Amino acid sequence: xxxxxxxxxxxxxxxxxxxxxxxxxxxxxxxxxxxxxxxxxxxxxxxxxxxxxxxxxxxxxxxxxxxxxxxxxxxxxxxxxxxxxxxxxxxxxxxxxxxxxxxxxxxxxxxxxxxxxxxxxxxxxxxxxxxxxxxxxxxxxxxxxxxxxxxxxxxxxxxxxxxxxxxxxxxxxxxxxxxxxxxxxxxxxxxxxxxxxxxxxxxxxxxxxxxxxxxxxxxxxxxxxxxxxxx
Numbered sequence: 001x002x003x004x005x006x007x008x009x010x011x012x013x014x015x016x017x018x019x020x021x022x023x024x025x026x027x028x029x030x031x032x033x034x035x036x037x038x039x040x041x042x043x044x045x046x047x048x049x050x051x052x053x054x055x056x057x058x059x060x061x062x063x064x065x066x067x068x069x070x071x072x073x074x075x076x077x078x079x080x081x082x083x084x085x086x087x088x089x090x091x092x093x094x095x096x097x098x099x100x101x102x103x104x105x106x107x108x109x110x111x112x113x114x115x116x117x118x119x120x121x122x123x124x125x126x127x128x129x130x131x132x133x134x135x136x137x138x139x140x141x142x143x144x145x146x147x148x149x150x151x152x153x154x155x156x157x158x159x160x161x162x163x164x165x166x167x168x169x170x171x172x173x174x175x176x177x178x179x180x181x182x183x184x185x186x187x188x189x190x191x192x193x194x195x196x197x198x199x200x201x202x203x204x205x206x207x208x209x210x211x212x213x214x215x216x217x218x219x220x221x222x223x224x225x226x227x228x229x230x231x
Contacts, residue, residue, distance in 0.1 A: 003099035029190030052126020
């Protein structure tokens, strides 16, 4: 089984999103600092943050329709969405992520269509395939965050909030195998994000061990071309 990308939906989203030159998207693997940097940029430049993960795992669920969002609908109505995903091979899981993304973009475009086209918006994560994002907005409006030599095992054990994911996974059948697979998928997602950014000329910002949040946020702002005029 493989999931199919809806290119018509992608084109419809592009028609709305591509003309928004103050739409900025911060991508990266788990633990790369996306939310922290988005909050810092939001506070400094007075830009609202659109938390993509919160919507994908929250508000979007009530908006998925079988007609426009069949891939996401299948996931959201599964008896156990996490078990459903972890039951896939990597190739199938990767095709799911790619096919679900145009469906997320459709809902994002609906939300932004109701706002002023020149309004600044900062999107926090939520995607595994920046190559598809590069088809709907300019690559200069996308930045990938990275922390070199950071492992998925370390990331998902570094805070109580992230460690709670292990507890959720361990409630599944064959918990040790499910956790191993979760970490494997997480590693592959990070690799895929970085690889697609490099292949599509999307800037990657690596955070050094001594970089403060403000210093890193300044570098990200420079890459995206965010200026104080965004206020």
